[in-house]
Amino acid sequence: MFFKISACTLLVISALALFTSTTPVDAHSWAACIDWRFKHGKEAWGDDDGECMGFARRFPLGKGFASLDHANPGRHYQQDGDHAPACSDGEHGKDVGSNETRADPPEKAYGGKYGAMTVTSVGKKLCVRWPAKNHAEENESDKLMVLINLAKEGGKDPSQDVLTDSLVVGIPYKNCDKGPVPDERPCGGCFTVPSRAPGIYTLQWRWMLNKGEWYTSCADIKIEA
Numbered sequence: 001m002f003f004k005i006s007a008c009t010l011l012v013i014s015a016l017a018l019f020t021s022t023t024p025v026d027a028h029s030w031a032a033c034i035d036w037r038f039k040h041g042k043e044a045w046g047d048d049d050g051e052c053m054g055f056a057r058r059f060p061l062g063k064g065f066a067s068l069d070h071a072n073p074g075r076h077y078q079q080d081g082d083h084a085p086a087c088s089d090g091e092h093g094k095d096v097g098s099n100e101t102r103a104d105p106p107e108k109a110y111g112g113k114y115g116a117m118t119v120t121s122v123g124k125k126l127c128v129r130w131p132a133k134n135h136a137e138e139n140e141s142d143k144l145m146v147l148i149n150l151a152k153e154g155g156k157d158p159s160q161d162v163l164t165d166s167l168v169v170g171i172p173y174k175n176c177d178k179g180p181v182p183d184e185r186p187c188g189g190c191f192t193v194p195s196r197a198p199g200i201y202t203l204q205w206r207w208m209l210n211k212g213e214w215y216t217s218c219a220d221i222k223i224e225a
């Protein structure tokens with residue numbers, strides 16, 4: 001009896017410890033939307049402020065904003081070194097994310113239980129959205145940037161080097177609105193689609209928390225003539 005109680009108590013304590021240690025600390029964000037359209041004319045990032053018209057690859061629909069670190073598999077991917085896959089392959093990484101490898105054809109990663117693919121054209125505005133995941137705090141550097149890289153390479157994802165050389169814009173990570181809790185503060189930023197020949201490109205959302213500690217999300221965007 002005594003043993004049963006203490007074993008049970010231990011289990012509860014360790015479950016709580018696991019929950020508190022993994023939930024806020026291990027989540028370092030991902031792109032929740034690639035084509036966020038504002039509903040009320042002003043730039044704002046909360047659930048009621050807009051609608052998502054284009055998503056990252058195999059992005060599951062119907063889950064709460066900021067909730068995908070609890071999903072299985074988790075959404076956030078931390079690259080393991082300079083030559084890591086640009087997009088999670090679901091197998092590698094310091095944190096292994098969901099499989100965000102380019103599908104063949106790319107359209108297969110969209111529709112049904114997944115969000116739609118982004119369709120746009122040169123000169124249009126795209127706005128991306130992400131959850132703060134306990135970052136973007138006042139005491140964190142204002143220089144933390146989300147980098148948007150955009151490149152295309154035959155039927156596969158470009159390497160990280162190619163994407164790094166194809167930087168479109170840096171958006172301050174701390175560009176966030178108020179949220180119910182720091183984990184769920186909605187953040188985002190916009191950019192103009194640069195001049196590119198029509199086609200389907202890999203858009204990489206990438207940010208560095210500490211030196212060399214990179215997190216990425218990938219999406220296909222179709223640039224029409």
Ligand SMILES: *[C@@H]1O[C@H](CO)[C@@H](O)[C@H](O)[C@H]1NC(C)=O
Binds near residue numbers: 090099
């Ligand atoms: C990830 O997706 C790619 C593209 O659809 C596929 O070829 C690969 O087998 C998948 N990997 C895993 C681990 O499921």
Ligand SMILES: *[C@@H]1O[C@H](CO)[C@@H](O)[C@H](O)[C@H]1NC(C)=O
Binds near residue numbers: 137139140141
């Ligand atoms: C910012 O403050 C939080 C909470 O006190 C702390 O955990 C974190 O390490 C601090 N970050 C920096 C960059 O100082």
